[in-house]
Amino acid sequence: MLHCPNPTCTHPQNLDGRATCQNCGQPLIGILRHRYHIIKPIGQGGFGITYLAEDIERFNETCVVKQLIYQSPDSPGAQQKVQALFTQEAQQLFQLGTHPQIPNLLAYFHEEGRQYLVQEFIEGxxxxxxxxxxxxxxxxxxxxxxxxxxxxxxxxxxxxxxxxxxxxxxxxxxxxxxxxxxxxxxxxxxxxxxxxxxxxxxxxxxxxxxxxxxxxxxxxxxxxxxxxxxxxxxxxxxxxxxxxxxxxxxxxxxxxxxxxxxxxxxxxxxxxxxxxxxxxxxxxxxxxxxxxxxxxxxxxxxxxxxxxxxxxxxxxxxxxxxxxxxxxxxxxxxRSAIPAVSASQLEYPPLQATQFEVATLNVMGQIQSVQTQTAQYFIEALGDDLSLSMIAIPAGSILMGSPSTETARRNSEGPQHHVSVPNFYMGQFPITQAQWQTVAALPTINQALSLDPSQFKGPDHPVENISWLDAVEFCGRLTQKFKRLYRLPSEAEWEYACRANTTTPFHWGETLTADHANFHGMKTYRLAPKGQYRNQTTPVGSFRPNAFGLYDMHGNVWEWCADHWHPNYQDAPVDGSIWFAQDDDRAAQTTHPWRGGSWYDAPASCRAAYRTFADADFKSSNLGFRVVSPVLSP
Structure with missing residues (x-):
């Protein structure tokens, strides 16, 4: 097999004998520098991808070829810095490789406009x-x-x-x-x-x-x-x-x-x-x-x-x-000057209280009860009379996932496991288009953001057509502006916040109707009646919240989570933390989960336990996000 040298190629494996990649059309290099035969990729990090290779001039001795892959067309200075670091790595291996527990540098060269280094293979x-x-x-x-x-x-x-x-x-x-x-x-x-x-x-x-x-x-x-x-x-x-x-x-x-x-x-x-x-x-x-x-x-x-x-x-x-x-x-x-920050500057704004009504539905979709609840929140002033409301989510525990008896349950929702979640703050609503446009105008951290990405327009409608990378950039800009950490929720935080101390498929109860959430109302769950299919997003907060005071946790738009995607909960963390992939192959997929369902989806996909995923750069008119801010210890 021949491996395409294009680091962005999504299907780099090619049969021997091809001149160009069957996927991206890039010229294939059978043997680098007429000496190093690439066998397969074995790892990928921040600045390079490593391949297992053979040195045909040394009786096919196994070696490792590392190719620089970092690309940042929007930041030439950063790209030059990383190119210099790659050269420095080769120099350091040359200097330090005489130690028996540091790989030797075997070669360093440029070919077809790309940088490579070759080093000793460590079998392990x-x-x-x-x-x-x-x-x-x-x-x-x-x-x-x-x-x-x-x-x-x-x-x-x-x-x-x-x-x-x-x-x-x-x-x-x-x-x-x-x-x-x-x-x-x-x-x-x-x-x-x-x-x-x-x-x-x-x-x-x-x-x-x-x-x-x-x-x-x-x-x-x-x-x-x-x-x-x-x-x-x-x-x-x-x-x-x-x-x-x-x-x-x-x-x-x-x-x-x-x-x-x-x-x-x-x-x-x-x-x-x-x-x-x-x-x-x-x-x-x-x-x-x-x-x-x-x-x-x-x-x-x-x-x-x-x-x-x-x-x-x-x-x-x-x-x-x-x-x-x-x-x-x-x-x-x-920046040239890094001022000290007092403890008071790291504190959250004063908490306020809000009252709201919470409804519970029976299996027929009828209102069974309505209760008045209270929650605390703080306001992050974004400017121009625009703000971000952050609800205080109390610490607690949850039986995460769904039981095998739940209607429409999927294997990815199990095994059920107890999770203890520390207190944190969560956006009361999905991020709106008005909030998005304000933050997207702040200084860039890692990538540019479109000021108007949404298909369905409205300042109080949720922003959509947002990739995971876009959402992470948004959180970074919020963090930089307010000097407190904002990020995407972990899956455990999201499900805990969605359920709000309930154990039913929806925080509403055993079923869901189009009178209480924005989803494909012509499709039903259990004994609920058919309802309206709006075929677009609705303004955030159009329906009653859950017992924590959070709106639109079912339907309207899917919401990104911070974790890497895992096909089930085997070996999942039990402390509410973000679940990163531990092996290189899983991490290289860079896929991330969404939760909550959307205006387009059947109610079964809006259940608290339902989960799906996509690549980090995937965008859709039914996909948005909300933010959390963890309570950092002083």
Whole structure:
């Protein structure tokens, strides 16, 4: 088989003998540089795609070819930066590859306008794959890992290099000799002794506070990332989800996630690796190795540090998400001055109270009861008398998914599982066209946004024809403007908020009628009568809300969720967090779920448990979104 070198090709596999790709028409390269025969892709990250290959000049010895794939036509400066980083990666491999646990650089070249590097093949799996296959590490296995990888990290630091992207994906395990290898030197930094604000590079959830704050990176920054990696190995928890939920404060309560006892010595070591403040963290690999051999209790200063948090300016920089399959590679260009932010600036606006009526329907679609409920909310002033109403969703638990007896149930809705959801704020309505146009006019973060994408016009109608990428961009601009985190909901948050303490297929009850939601009213669910098919969106808030005070949770427009798509709930998180794909193949699909149904859909598709999905760039006139803001710990 021949693999198309076009990184955007959706069907790159071609039969031998073809001159051009059968899918995109690009010329096919059977053998790169008349030497390297591409066999198959084996991974993809923020800046490159890697292929398994054979070196025909060395008796078909297996090697790895990495191709630069980052493309940003709207940002030439960012593209040049990533091209320079790719060249730097080749230089670093050339410099560091003499270490037995770092792959050797075999070649670096340009061909047909594309950049490639060739490196030694390590026969094994990255530790994200190992964690999925073998489960969490015990203490003995983690100690062996640290004893193997710490000297490698110490070696690159001694060469004046900081890795800046240490995480499970970038560490390989070779079972043949039970050794760990450090890979992917694409965002390394050369130590120069100067403390200057620079370009921020790293992976969300793994990068140290000082690294994402203003681009400063030290050997201790790599050690923080190592501590996060150890935490993931011991607990199985994805740190990206924790950081989205509660910021850096999770590092001070990390022990509550442990599923096995650890020695006090190892607990102390990981706790010190995870210190947010640089001065409380290990400064060198040698210090960590020393404590691994000689137990030392935490100092009083480090113990007290667990109760202190740095002042965080979460959005004092321009954020650009690289086109990474795991969407964690980050390039940030900090502004020249990064002011401190007081605690009061990070607080939410004052809460207000609202009263509303909640109706319950019986199986015939008739109103069974009407109750008056109260909810709290805050107002985010967007300008020009336009605002965003955010309802306070209380913490609670949910039996997520649907029982096997539910009418129209699908396998993707199971197995049912208990989930505990922390409190958060959620948009009272889907994002409207007026709100969209205001935020879409704010400065670009990663991509341009159309000011008027919707098919059905109206300032108070929900915005539609919105891709997942568009929705993420919108959230980023909100976050930057108001200096508090806005994002898409996790599937667990969405379903919990939709049900609002109910267990029936709809928060209305056992069925749904067109008098209470906007869907294909000529189609029915159970014993409900037929009703009106409006064939378009309706203004948000046209029907009664649920018991949390949220409108349009059934019908009108589908709503994107933040998670990667999973075909069922096997191994789903139980803490309400965003569920990221753990293996490279699943993450590379970049598909994301929608919830809630729409004006076009039958009521069965509007059930609280119903879920479907699409690619991140998919758009439709029945697809919109609403935002959430997690309550970050101070």
């Amino acid at each position: 799996h990255n530790l994200s794959q190992v964690l999925k296959r073998e489960g969490v590490f015990n203490e003995a296995k983690l100690r062996h890992f640290l004893a193997s990888i710490l000297p490698v990290l110490g070696y690159i630091h001694s060469q004046g290099v900081i890795h800046r992207d240490l995480k499970p994906h970038n560490i390989m395990h070779r079972p043949a000799d039970d050794r760990y290898f450090l890979i992917d030197f694409g965002v390394t930094k050369q130590v120069n002794g100067q403390e200057t604000v620079g370009t921020v590079l790293g992976s969300e959830g793994y990068a140290a506070f000082e690294q994402l704050r203003d681009g400063r990176a030290y050997p201790a920054s790599d050690l923080y990332s190592l501590g996060v990696t150890c935490f993931q190995f011991l607990t199985g928890h994805d740190p990206r989800s924790l950081q989205l939920q509660i910021g850096y404060s999770w590092t001070q309560t990390w022990q509550k996630h442990l599923c096995q006892p650890l020695s006090p010595q190892l607990v102390d070591i990981i706790h010190k690796l995870l210190q947010i403040n640089l001065e409380h963290r290990y400064a060198s690999v040698e210090d960590v190795l020393k404590d691994l051999k000689n137990p030392q209790p935490l100092s009083t200063e480090v113990q007290n540090a667990s109760h202190r948090q740095p002042t965080v300016d979460r959005q004092s920089y321009k954020l650009e998400l690289a086109q990474a399959t795991d969407r964690t590679a980050i390039i940030c260009e900090p």
